Structures are given as C-alpha cells and as structure tokens.
Amino acid sequence: MYELKRLATEFNFVEKRAKAPVVSKLFVDLVDKNGRISEVMLVGKFMLKTDPFAVFGMMPRAWKLFRRGRMPIVPHRIKGVKELEKSAGIVSDVSGLHAGTRKVEAA
Numbered sequence: 001m002y003e004l005k006r007l008a009t010e011f012n013f014v015e016k017r018a019k020a021p022v023v024s025k026l027f028v029d030l031v032d033k034n035g036r037i038s039e040v041m042l043v044g045k046f047m048l049k050t051d052p053f054a055v056f057g058m059m060p061r062a063w064k065l066f067r068r069g070r071m072p073i074v075p076h077r078i079k080g081v082k083e084l085e086k087s088a089g090i091v092s093d094v095s096g097l098h099a100g101t102r103k104v105e106a107a
C-alpha cells in the first residue's frame with residue numbers, strides 16, 4: 001500500500017488539496033539536507049505550502065516555545081550527511097524503493 005502511495009505521489013496522481021504528499025516530500029527533503037528533521041522547518045514550510053494564513057494562528061504558541069528555548073530556529077545538521085546520503089542511495093538501489101530519486105556519489 002505504501003508503494004502505491006509513493007508511486008501516486010511521484011506521478012502526480014493525488015488530489016490537489018491532499019496534504020500527506022506535501023508533508024512526505026518536505027520530510028524527506030529536510031532529512032536529505034540535514035540528516036535529521038527540524039519540526040520548525042517542517043511545520044513552517046508545510047503551512048506556507050498548504051495554508052499560509054494559518055501561520056498567524058500559530059504565532060502566540062510559537063513565541064512562547066521560542067522564549068522558553070523549546071523551539072530552535074536554525075536546524076542542526078548531523079555530521080556525515082554525505083555518508084547518510086550515500087548509504088540511503090545504495091539501500092534505495094538494492095531495495096527498489098525510491099529508485100532514481102537519491103544521488104549516489106562514486107566512492
């Protein structure tokens with residue numbers, strides 16, 4: 001079932017208002033870039049892509065979290081993001097999942 005969802009998203013066979021493919025793509029992009037997920041970046045980008053005006057409703061809560069040090073603005077990158085990218089590409093090639101979507105550098 002997950003493979004069908006992935007294929008539907010990849011070939012744009014999803015409803016225009018569907019939010020799950022947006023979250024999935026943003027999640028994968030953030031992990032590929034930083035090696036980990038940043039909730040602030042994920043939620044911020046998701047809201048801007050789906051409902052930009054909803055950001056205003058979240059501002060009071062976001063301000064409280066930021067003041068208490070619970071919401072970092074800058075995402076932290078892990079060491080070895082290139083190695084993670086390389087291993088993810090190898091696993092993708094072997095398993096057939098997400099074939100051709102990840103870059104694999106020559107060793």
